[in-house]
Amino acid sequence: xxxxxxxxxxxxxxxxxxxxxxxxxxxxxxxxxxxxxxxxxxxxxxxxxxxxxxxxxxxxxxxxxxxxxxxxxxxxxxxxxxxxxxxxxxxxxxxxxxxxxxxxxxxxxxxxxxxxxxxxxxxxxxxxxxxxxxxxxxxxxxxxxxxxxxxxxxxxxxxxxxxxxxxxxxxxxxxxxxxxxxxxxxxxxxxxxxxxxxxxxxxxxxxxxxxxxxxxxxxxxxxxxxxxxxxxxxxxxxxxxxxxxxxxxxxxxxxxxxxxxxxxxxx
Amino acid sequence: xxxxxxxxxxxxxxxxxxxxxxxxxxxxxxxxxxxxxxxxxxxxxxxxxxxxxxxxxxxxxxxxxxxxxxxxxxxxxxxxxxxxxxxxxxxxxxxxxxxxxxxxxxxxxxxxxxxxxxxxxxxxxxxxxxxxxxxxxxxxxxxxxxxxxxxxxxxxxxxxxxxxxxxxxxxxxxxxxxxxxxxxxxxxxxxxxxxxxxxxxxxxxxxxxxxxxxxxxxxxxxxxxxxxxxxxxxxxxxxxxxxxxxxxxxxxxx
Ligand SMILES: Nc1ncnc2c1ncn2[C@@H]1O[C@H](COP(=O)(O)OP(=O)(O)OP(=O)(O)O)[C@@H](O)[C@H]1O
Ligand SMILES: [Mg+2]
Numbered sequence: 001x002x003x004x005x006x007x008x009x010x011x012x013x014x015x016x017x018x019x020x021x022x023x024x025x026x027x028x029x030x031x032x033x034x035x036x037x038x039x040x041x042x043x044x045x046x047x048x049x050x051x052x053x054x055x056x057x058x059x060x061x062x063x064x065x066x067x068x069x070x071x072x073x074x075x076x077x078x079x080x081x082x083x084x085x086x087x088x089x090x091x092x093x094x095x096x097x098x099x100x101x102x103x104x105x106x107x108x109x110x111x112x113x114x115x116x117x118x119x120x121x122x123x124x125x126x127x128x129x130x131x132x133x134x135x136x137x138x139x140x141x142x143x144x145x146x147x148x149x150x151x152x153x154x155x156x157x158x159x160x161x162x163x164x165x166x167x168x169x170x171x172x173x174x175x176x177x178x179x180x181x182x183x184x185x186x187x188x189x190x191x192x193x194x195x196x197x198x199x200x201x202x203x204x205x206x207x208x209x210x211x212x213x214x215x216x217x218x219x220x221x222x223x224x225x226x227x228x229x230x231x232x233x234x235x236x237x238x239x240x241x242x243x244x245x246x247x248x249x250x251x252x253x254x255x256x257x258x259x260x261x262x263x264x265x266x267x
Numbered sequence: 268x269x270x271x272x273x274x275x276x277x278x279x280x281x282x283x284x285x286x287x288x289x290x291x292x293x294x295x296x297x298x299x300x301x302x303x304x305x306x307x308x309x310x311x312x313x314x315x316x317x318x319x320x321x322x323x324x325x326x327x328x329x330x331x332x333x334x335x336x337x338x339x340x341x342x343x344x345x346x347x348x349x350x351x352x353x354x355x356x357x358x359x360x361x362x363x364x365x366x367x368x369x370x371x372x373x374x375x376x377x378x379x380x381x382x383x384x385x386x387x388x389x390x391x392x393x394x395x396x397x398x399x400x401x402x403x404x405x406x407x408x409x410x411x412x413x414x415x416x417x418x419x420x421x422x423x424x425x426x427x428x429x430x431x432x433x434x435x436x437x438x439x440x441x442x443x444x445x446x447x448x449x450x451x452x453x454x455x456x457x458x459x460x461x462x463x464x465x466x467x468x469x470x471x472x473x474x475x476x477x478x479x480x481x482x483x484x485x486x487x488x489x490x491x492x493x494x495x496x497x498x499x500x501x502x503x504x505x506x507x508x509x510x511x512x513x514x515x516x517x518x519x520x521x
Contacts, residue, residue, distance in 0.1 A: 167355045168357060171351065171355040173343045174323055174343045174344075175348065175369045175371070175372060175416075175420065176344055176372035176373075177371075177372060181372075185371070186357070189357065189359045190359075266358060266360075266400040266402065267358070267359075
């Protein structure tokens, strides 16, 4: 028979520790600690120029202050508002138009040249125009986010609807589904993986768009704070804003992962 | 023969291709009585699926007429439900939901749809798998879902397009026996196409032989084996003789 119970107890603790030490999460965390330690050491010994790179400790102090005095919350809300409004509008519009183009072919053929034109256009070229027309408020930023997100969402929805397997459509027809009913019963779920791929590209592109928009024209917001602190050489603050913005981006991407897994649980 | 259920008169069908029109069906005539199981055998590519799609209403003939119970076939309806060679299950729906998918346009109350779906899932031997998604099922089980979906709507004519071509040989024989029991019990009128002579004989009351493309009816034979049939009839002399005869016919047309 196997080992006596006493033995098992003695070996299981170190075994668990070893497993913990070897888990990918632990290793990732260790690498992060090493980078921060190297950065801090580099700053203190003068290997890294603290004028540009500051130090993790100085940045942490600033980051903490922002958190406590409400600055972080204030600018997060300004950016978040425009971001969420732009992304939600773009996904609603892009998914609807894209799916409709794929399923109602005549509509698709008519709209297609416009979609190709606008998606090929470097949309950053439109930023100054948008800001000129709509000013430097939330509306401009929402529109800019919208323009960044809408095309990948729309294209993916369009392709997703077009690639709906012929077989599944025939199944629907045999069981008496009308063209319109097939859309919700077959085309929409069949296009779901494509839609989600579009959302994923869209939300990431949206983050880039809003930060760039805020560099150019904004009275508040995460991107605006990065620009302002950089221009006034508040390097620790600047890094704190950059890191906060990156953390939000990471949260959004992870959220997208969970959303994807949740919607595609049958796959 | 009593009044025919399905009537097919001089049906032709061709498809446009890069090299001009490809004739696929060349004047098909056939009819089928209510409650009868008719098998059509033909070589691969002879036009069997095309013919079944015409009966299903998924395609229109170039000329000729198709009638079910005296009414011209005009578009698909669950009255002529189809078991697809490639199953055609919705991967995002569970077994139960896939069967309910077929009942959704029936106009029946929801709880009646559910009762019917559960009943037919039981009859095809899938009880306990109601909440499984197709991915988690073997090919044979997936086709059981396809059969359940087609039976649940209680069609006037059940169409089967090589329903067991994509399952392994062992499973195929079991499923043929199961299907035969169900359709015999419920007196379902079945039109089945296949390239498998044994399947055609085992399931059919009558076998129609298609020529190779473009398809014409080259022979019709009554299957001389009484129903109900068990697996063992496959080795009977009568079965083997008809099988050899059909095989010769198909060879001659190839
Ligand atoms: N929509 C279509 N367009 C062009 N050609 C087609 C179309 N559908 C079928 N065909 C052609 O018609 C012929 C008959 O096809 P069909 O699928 O009916 O044969 P089948 O007897 O079912 O063959 P298999 O046993 O391989 O399933 C084939 O040569 C096929 O390429
Ligand atoms: Mg076929």
